[in-house]
Amino acid sequence: MEAAYQELRRRLGVVTDLNTAAELLFWDQTVMMPPTGARVRAGQLETIQRLAHEHAVDDEVGRLLEQLRPLEESLPYDSDEASLIRVARHDWEKARRVPPELAAEITRVASEAMEAWVQARAASDFESFRPWLERTLELKRRYVHCFEADGDPYDLLLDDYEPGMRTEEVRAVFDRLREVLPGLIDAAASDEQDAFLSGPFPEDAQLGLSLELLRAWGFTEDSWRLDRTIHPFCSSSGSHDIRLTTRYAEDDLTSLFTAMHEMGHGLYEHGVADSLEGTPLGTGCSSALHESQSRLWENVVGRSLPFWRWFHPRAQAAFPDVLGDVDVEQLHRAVNRVRRSFIRVDADEATYGLHIILRFELEQELLFGDLAVADLPEAWNARFREFMGVDVPEDRLGVLQDVHWSSGSFGYFPTYQLGNVVSVQIWERVREALPGIDAQLEQGEFGPLAAWLEEHVYRHGRKFTPRELLERVVGGPIDPEPYIRYLESKFGSAVAA
């Protein structure tokens, strides 16, 4: 039995090595690679991903998983061994359902469709992207048909990012937000301009200030990197090689919040227990749980008044000409302004949810309802007007703004907002466990917070489903009320005042 377990672990280790190598190749492509290297890199990635898939769905893995059932049942549910067998079985059964030819076609079309999307967005030309989106949707429906539908077919897509999450649960959370957010936005939205927020903020000073902040949160040169890219992301090859990326613009401070956001993802990966390294458990639990951590550090901490009491003098020192006369309340208010803007990634905490709910609805209608791709821009714009009360002037600022649909990532968008919701559920537990947390943030003491999150969330890696992990951490299922209380408290008084 021990030999079978070691053999399973070895085989899953090969898959993990290939997947993390592919992640590194992608990081390099985005951050370091000279552009003419793209063709060879595409071939390397295709080869490595195909081999990873072949090894992942190998018959022998299935045989070992069967053989190891008695071991799994004899061990505690949360042991490394039982968890690895359990999660690997879920992965294996899911991966086996998809014929390799379909998986390969999905990968190939995604690559071409992304290229088409880049062009289409630049030209704000939806029509040129339409056939690619139609083909991508068709492939996604074929993907769904590989599985036995015993409920909403969208459940299967959600499961790729949020194992076990059901569409009806998401809908219940989003319906509740849909009731609350418009009123909150009406009350808080402001057209006031904070002139100091447009800089100039020299890039070197932004980098220096970002690093000062990240170091206070746990960034060290021996395990982390911070590089520049166009679309920021966090990449890792396990918990000891974490790579954050950000971008700088002289006329705003977005780079700071991007750095905080990616650092939240990085802290999660960095906190996964060493014993899970080199296995499929050695990464975060789900997209929403991951996003709960990027948002907890970026928003719940990074846009809070206690945090800014610590950070304000540092920001002033970095940008004395621009921020020298701006007091901490002004700055805190400025970085929390609510606006009805078009672009999701620039959205504030109050409006963000509506951007997501719109996508959640439209992608279901595209996939399984009667919304034709040709009618999508009109549907997008009508829905946006309904949600936000403003007209989208061009598709570049509307339906073409996000990469996700071009890459076939249907089911991903809702996890962003679920992450926001979960971030505050977890934060309420943090406040109970660390009653001095506000004072700690004001003092720049982030260690207790990071340690609590590592102990209760990060170290478990992918051992548990999102539902199981949430139950362990907050004692219940996903619940929008803490998040609503948080938004109402923030935008109903302190900031909007």
Add this chain to the structure above:
Amino acid sequence: MEAAYQELRRRLGVVTDLNTAAELLFWDQTVMMPPTGARVRAGQLETIQRLAHEHAVDDEVGRLLEQLRPLEESLPYDSDEASLIRVARHDWEKARRVPPELAAEITRVASEAMEAWVQARAASDFESFRPWLERTLELKRRYVHCFEADGDPYDLLLDDYEPGMRTEEVRAVFDRLREVLPGLIDAAASDEQDAFLSGPFPEDAQLGLSLELLRAWGFTEDSWRLDRTIHPFCSSSGSHDIRLTTRYAEDDLTSLFTAMHEMGHGLYEHGVADSLEGTPLGTGCSSALHESQSRLWENVVGRSLPFWRWFHPRAQAAFPDVLGDVDVEQLHRAVNRVRRSFIRVDADEATYGLHIILRFELEQELLFGDLAVADLPEAWNARFREFMGVDVPEDRLGVLQDVHWSSGSFGYFPTYQLGNVVSVQIWERVREALPGIDAQLEQGEFGPLAAWLEEHVYRHGRKFTPRELLERVVGGPIDPEPYIRYLESKFGSAVAA
């Protein structure tokens, strides 16, 4: 037949993708990776290299190679298709001889022995490295025994770097150099110090000057990178993603010559025909041919007086305080000083050969003669005194200076000096083909030289053996006389004068 050829190419493409991905992972490890990422990276590399080996020795590849004999014979010898089949057969037959367990053990021991060497060199403590070298030699002998010996067993090691090269050919070249070099060194060696050569040369100015030079030689940001590392090297994933590395010291100009050297390797890789991309032919022909190009650009061009007539004002502009009063002849003489120094990688053109011949002799005695590892430091120091007339003060400056033996790279050292020899054989052809080459170098016109080398050497990739390629380019076999003429002309008059 066409289907079989496409299937062979596809399979070799997988091997190539894995090998180039491993090269990228190694580049990243050396240049970018946070240090604590090392353990996961070692696992990724081991997995990818093992998979590359498994795919390379697959039975089906052998079957296809047999099936494709008629196609190979029906096509011109230098066609892409016949060359791919021919070279792949050589690779396959060689790789099949080595049992996977031995290959894996060699890789594992090399990794550990290199670690031991790093420690041993830092402490100048040969004794701590001795058991690792003994084990490495034992494994190398077992490797040699996998093949049928029909000549000098060292031939098999040479063949890994210099396909088809025989030990007796190398010995003939080296014997001739052994006759000539000592007298040349006696005549040219100098203890004179050029104070201006110790700077200070600010690192930014070195980088700027290096890039100015590299751009004149063909470096463009869309296909190349230049980064900093401890042990400079050139890495590539095919001909459109070339990564040079160098290092900077404020008190010397070595970084310039390192950049030229690695650029020579890079130009070779960059010049390989696109039609060979993604195949085992899409890289340089051999270690010596590769080194002939790094040395041609670094030494034959980069230390020549015509080149310095172009480069001197640029160097003065970069370092006005240090070089403002140094005229071109002084500078040219300074960068060509001959000294009896201990470290191979710092050696000038006149003494370099002796450093190599010493290693060539000792590694054969260690592997197949009666030199015991315990007696190696003494043998090294005695041979060094015999060759150079100076005493090695400590093993750090002697037997422990190079990484090669720790990584099991026996048979590699001679290719460095063969590269020097070949560089001048090719240069004599260049001078015939481009009679205006000196004037071009003085004007900073490097395009005709680069184009000639691409046409005659680079574009062929790995289609030909070194012997075949040399026959095509210079019309004969390896020959030390052009190199000796070059050294005598250089160190007998212009510089030593």
